[in-house]
Amino acid sequence: MIVPPKKKVTLYFSAGVLEETQREAIRQDRSISWIIQAAWRLSREEVRRLPGATGGVNLPSPPTLARIARTAKPRGR
Numbered sequence: 001m002i003v004p005p006k007k008k009v010t011l012y013f014s015a016g017v018l019e020e021t022q023r024e025a026i027r028q029d030r031s032i033s034w035i036i037q038a039a040w041r042l043s044r045e046e047v048r049r050l051p052g053a054t055g056g057v058n059l060p061s062p063p064t065l066a067r068i069a070r071t072a073k074p075r076g077r
Helices: 015-028 032-048 062-071
Strands: none
Touching: 015 032
């Protein structure tokens, strides 16, 4: 399994969300980063079902995007 390189990002959370995340990290003896990543993995499909900002079609899932990229014809210049 290929592990992609880690990237440092800054995320802003409300005080309440941050406190709840910190409490959960302490309870599970995990890092806040681990808690956020686990929460994303568990909820990503539900998030994808939310309507887009324009009310249009949501983006395809990553496996679909990978399949599109493999079958797409390269554009000539």
